[in-house]
Amino acid sequence: MSDVVNAAVRKLGEKIDSFDSTAKFVIEDEGAIMINENGVHAGDEESEVTLTASRDTFEGILNGDINPATAFMTGKLKVDGSMGVAMQLGQKLS
Secondary structure, three states, X not given: OOHHHHHHHHHHHHHOOOOOOOEEEEEOOOEEEEEEOOEEEEOOOOOOEXXXXXXXXXXXXXXXXXXXXXXXXXXXXXXXXXXHHHHHHHHHHO
């Protein structure tokens, strides 16, 4: 896994201890992160929703500089799957 993914797993783990659904964050050209009832880990498994963003957008969402909803509305964050699960995840990241 890339250093970016490893750092993101640590940072997300500080924000999310568990999540009732399954979500996957794909960081373009870096890798994927899974979020589920067991917490956060690097991986590329099946999920209810997949969120895809560039490294810069993802890091902005993590550090609070970019609002996930704004990133989605401007096309910087792509969502494939359950919009409800994506919204639940967005609330955890706020």
